[in-house]
Amino acid sequence: MTPLLTVEGLTMRFGGIAALERVGFTVSAGSITALIGPNGAGKTTVFNCLTGFYQATAGAITLQGPTGSLDLVAILGQPLRGSDFLDPVTLARRLFYKMFGGSHRVTRAGVARTFQNVRLFKEMTVMENLLVAQHLRVERNLLAGLLGTPGYRRAEQAAVARGLDWLQILGLRDAANRLAGELPYGDQRRLEIARALCTGPRLLCLDEPAAGLNPRETEALSDLILRLRTQHGLTILLIEHDMSLVMRVSDHVVVLDHGEVIARGTPQAVRQDPRVLTAYLGMEEEGGP
Amino acid sequence: MDLHIIGQQAVNGLILGSIYGLIAVGYTMVYGIIGMINFAHGEIYMVSAYLTAIFLALLTAFGLQSLPVVLFLTLLLTMAFTALYGWTVERLAYRPLRGSTRLAPWISAIGISLVLQNYVRISQGARNQGIPVLLEGKFRLQAAAGTVQITHVQVVIVLVALASMAVLTWIMHHTSLGRCCRATQQDRRMAELLGVDSGRIIATVFALGAAMAGVAGVLVTLNYGSFDFYIGFVTGIKAFTAAVLGGIGSLPGAMLGGVVLGLAESLFSGFVNTDYKDVFAFAILVLVLIWRPSGLLGRPEVEKV
Amino acid sequence: MTGRDGFLDAARWGLLALLVFGPITGLVLDGYQVVVHWQQPVWLAALVFGGRLLLNGLLATGPGQRLARRLARGRAGGSVLVVAGGRGHGRIWILILLALLSLALPFALSKYWINVATLALIYVLLGLGLNIVVGLAGLLDLGFVAFYAVGAYGYALGHQYLDLGFWQAIPFCAFLAACFGAVLGFPVLRMHGDYLAIVTLGFGEIIRLILNNWVEFTGGPNGVRVPHPSLFGLDFARRAKEGGATFHGYFDLPYSADHRVIFIYLVLLLMVMAMVHVVVRLRRMPIGRAWEALREDEIACRSLGINHVGIKLSAFAMGATVGGVGGVFFAASQGFVSPASFTFFESALILAVVVLGGLGSTVGVIIAALVLTILPEVLREFADYRILVFGLAMVLMMVWRPRGLLGLRRQAYGVDP
Ligand SMILES: Nc1ncnc2c1ncn2[C@@H]1O[C@H](COP(=O)(O)OP(=O)(O)OP(=O)(O)O)[C@@H](O)[C@H]1O
Numbered sequence A: 001m002t003p004l005l006t007v008e009g010l011t012m013r014f015g016g017i018a019a020l021e022r023v024g025f026t027v028s029a030g031s032i033t034a035l036i037g038p039n040g041a042g043k044t045t046v047f048n049c050l051t052g053f054y055q056a057t058a059g060a061i062t063l064q065g066p067t068g069s070l071d072l073v074a075i076l077g078q079p080l081r082g083s084d085f086l087d088p089v090t091l092a093r094r095l096f097y098k099m100f101g102g103s104h105r106v107t108r109a110g111v112a113r114t115f116q117n118v119r120l121f122k123e124m125t126v127m128e129n130l131l132v133a134q135h136l137r138v139e140r141n142l143l144a145g146l147l148g149t150p151g152y153r154r155a156e157q158a159a160v161a162r163g164l165d166w167l168q169i170l171g172l173r174d175a176a177n178r179l180a181g182e183l184p185y186g187d188q189r190r191l192e193i194a195r196a197l198c199t200g201p202r203l204l205c206l207d208e209p210a211a212g213l214n215p216r217e218t219e220a221l222s223d224l225i226l227r228l229r230t231q232h233g234l235t236i237l238l239i240e241h242d243m244s245l246v247m248r249v250s251d252h253v254v255v256l257d258h259g260e261v262i263a264r265g266t267p268q269a270v271r272q273d274p275r276v277l278t279a280y281l282g283m284e285e286e287g288g289p
Numbered sequence B: 001m002d003l004h005i006i007g008q009q010a011v012n013g014l015i016l017g018s019i020y021g022l023i024a025v026g027y028t029m030v031y032g033i034i035g036m037i038n039f040a041h042g043e044i045y046m047v048s049a050y051l052t053a054i055f056l057a058l059l060t061a062f063g064l065q066s067l068p069v070v071l072f073l074t075l076l077l078t079m080a081f082t083a084l085y086g087w088t089v090e091r092l093a094y095r096p097l098r099g100s101t102r103l104a105p106w107i108s109a110i111g112i113s114l115v116l117q118n119y120v121r122i123s124q125g126a127r128n129q130g131i132p133v134l135l136e137g138k139f140r141l142q143a144a145a146g147t148v149q150i151t152h153v154q155v156v157i158v159l160v161a162l163a164s165m166a167v168l169t170w171i172m173h174h175t176s177l178g179r180c181c182r183a184t185q186q187d188r189r190m191a192e193l194l195g196v197d198s199g200r201i202i203a204t205v206f207a208l209g210a211a212m213a214g215v216a217g218v219l220v221t222l223n224y225g226s227f228d229f230y231i232g233f234v235t236g237i238k239a240f241t242a243a244v245l246g247g248i249g250s251l252p253g254a255m256l257g258g259v260v261l262g263l264a265e266s267l268f269s270g271f272v273n274t275d276y277k278d279v280f281a282f283a284i285l286v287l288v289l290i291w292r293p294s295g296l297l298g299r300p301e302v303e304k305v
Numbered sequence C: 001m002t003g004r005d006g007f008l009d010a011a012r013w014g015l016l017a018l019l020v021f022g023p024i025t026g027l028v029l030d031g032y033q034v035v036v037h038w039q040q041p042v043w044l045a046a047l048v049f050g051g052r053l054l055l056n057g058l059l060a061t062g063p064g065q066r067l068a069r070r071l072a073r074g075r076a077g078g079s080v081l082v083v084a085g086g087r088g089h090g091r092i093w094i095l096i097l098l099a100l101l102s103l104a105l106p107f108a109l110s111k112y113w114i115n116v117a118t119l120a121l122i123y124v125l126l127g128l129g130l131n132i133v134v135g136l137a138g139l140l141d142l143g144f145v146a147f148y149a150v151g152a153y154g155y156a157l158g159h160q161y162l163d164l165g166f167w168q169a170i171p172f173c174a175f176l177a178a179c180f181g182a183v184l185g186f187p188v189l190r191m192h193g194d195y196l197a198i199v200t201l202g203f204g205e206i207i208r209l210i211l212n213n214w215v216e217f218t219g220g221p222n223g224v225r226v227p228h229p230s231l232f233g234l235d236f237a238r239r240a241k242e243g244g245a246t247f248h249g250y251f252d253l254p255y256s257a258d259h260r261v262i263f264i265y266l267v268l269l270l271m272v273m274a275m276v277h278v279v280v281r282l283r284r285m286p287i288g289r290a291w292e293a294l295r296e297d298e299i300a301c302r303s304l305g306i307n308h309v310g311i312k313l314s315a316f317a318m319g320a321t322v323g324g325v326g327g328v329f330f331a332a333s334q335g336f337v338s339p340a341s342f343t344f345f346e347s348a349l350i351l352a353v354v355v356l357g358g359l360g361s362t363v364g365v366i367i368a369a370l371v372l373t374i375l376p377e378v379l380r381e382f383a384d385y386r387i388l389v390f391g392l393a394m395v396l397m398m399v400w401r402p403r404g405l406l407g408l409r410r411q412a413y414g415v416d417p
């Protein structure tokens, strides 16, 4: 299978603390990959580097696009280096990304994410949340909007329809006109997924989607994740603590501990891996059973 | 360029800087503990200038003769009453807003500064007020081509500013109150779990910051002799600039930022242009915030996602 | 709370009030002496004591507790209401009636009151502009007056140096203010929200100080005279300039200074109506949604592919444009501009309009602007207390109803397939 996302040598330091140390893994197109590890292992930090919220200290993140590969670190805007001044093309690119780059470009490249602590636009309605997510797909021309041209109205209707489609899939259709902040917690989590989907991603990154859900909701969530892959052709990268969910949906598991990858492979293989057991159960490596 | 003029401007700048530093402490402590810019702090300083004049007049009217005693009592009374103002403002206008939107404390603070300004204007009248000259005399230092004058008041200002900063630093590092402050600053929830009454600590920080502004008020009044109900605004922003320049949240930073700003401003007005000295100070503020928001001694913030 | 506790609590507050009010209100400086006015602090303390006692008493009763709970709910921000789309016919008629009434208004008022109404409309315009920045996009702009000043001086100096007329000045100043907004905004909008407030404040002061000190260009503290506007080349003067015509001459009316005032009022009114329409539409357009989303959660916005700096910049520039246009009207109606009109207090006042209207609410802003400008005119005796009361209102509003007096409404979307 072709890799959609390649992470190589990803290192992230906060002051003296190394949250990530040369992390590397790939996500194949059309797969469901789980990123697991104990609390504080650096999973969310991987997401933040991936989606451009943190500027990685070192390493490369490459996304295969329809038109070739894209360097997700460069588009955040990097500091200029001395060597850039010898190469006008690199210099121009760097200057451009320094001024206009940022995490929003990562989403435009086709990566969408959810957050560990739900981040909704609480005082806006569910539908408005989804419309904001489609910002790049609607008619943004100011004049067209002010005059209400047919093109503008068509684009708005299409956006509402697309939002409704996703709400239907996530079972939130009846809540379309409620305030996002008023929804029950489980619905908020699903709304956040729907919102990420509305950006039209190729890679969907979910940060602990099952946290705080009851077993029945978790069950429904795993069905949903599987359906997103089979019916909507999405590639999914998932952080999760709930092992039954991970075992059920994922094709590939990457285990992080203290900022380092300690194992990767199929769920079965990883489950047997002694280092993983040690990391999770906190046993001495030699003294383990 | 004459050396003695530079020297004279440096002395003036140092004095100005100590004042800014004393006020900046209030901004920095409050920001450190609840992450809020206490916009009304400049007005507290303005109130303290009035209190200074009032207590001086009152003590003199009681027939106290010894100048050091009068000044010392004025300082204590002004600090106490300014602290009371700081405490009250926190209690009435900021505490109920905890957990509200980010804009709410700002707007409340702007409201409070309008209230304080006009409260003083209505009670005390809009005209300039002042105190008589109490300390005369100056030291003269020979510099290359002229003399640099340092008045006795200026010496008093530097000494008092240093002493009060020292006391404050001691409080923050060696008393249980200071420990609680620092703990609350690091992690309020955790401190509360350990039994720290964070509400009381925050109120105390406001009171301490206000008391330092009170010191500044006394010193400024001694130095310049006159004030009006409007002095809090510009001085407040400049003191805030000093706090940012030094790295907001850091006590030594506030003092350092004050001195740097005071020197810069006074050298600018001495050698470039007096009319634009405020523009210069505000420009420093804008540039520092754009290029080095963490200031000279502060640590850069990483936003948590 | 038992009766005794309530009483002790009130007594504590009364004592605190006595201490706080004591020195400033009770000891009034007169030269180097103080005059004792002991009644004032005592009255104030008694007021605080009585008020607190009453409050404690009220809270002990059933209805009082219910009221307190309602206030607490308002504070939590539970006052957003989603309403179904499609406005009723009733509302359209009310709007038309209001529009006609306000168009007819100047013909029934004296010149003084038309001027007051004009000023009120200017504040409506400024409030709507600042509301985009603060209410919708959630960016605290404490230097809004800078754009207002750019508009006013753009017209005054544009006339002096470039011979701009009123009608050319409107687009020119709108553009100029937008440029100022963009130039200021670009480096600043990446910053942490609190710093943004301070930087805008500093910027506002810088503009005012430059206007004040650059005497050769701006006339300094003495200000600049501004010409009266004209209508299709017709002057509102008593006598025409050479080769020109006057309004009263052309329409064969007796000359009256009111014509000019009414004219400015009407043009401004149309401008405000257009602005209201634009703001109402903007809120439902992608850009308006993005502004509000940005206010709610900037990080989530970025994760959705929205360029937060660009969106903030657009809000900032849009607000600045409106401020600039407001400035042109201010200059035209006053006939004179000076830096004294553009102090921080002016920014605070416009902010008060937005806040008291309930951040984000268009109707609220309009009402607040009208009330805040017209009420002081009606209550002239209390002019001294005007600003004090504004300040208190801002604090009370934040404590009790941070989301505004009216509560916000959001439009629902049609869900049926
Ligand atoms: N902005 C930051 N500044 C400083 N340290 C950080 C920052 N973000 C993360 N860290 C540190 O990096 C480490 C990894 O954190 P991360 O949030 O990635 O863990 P995680 O694997 O997602 O844990 P959990 O399962 O609890 O969500 C932690 O020690 C954390 O304190």
Ligand SMILES: [Mg+2]
Pocket: A043, A044, A045, A116
């Ligand atoms: Mg995490």
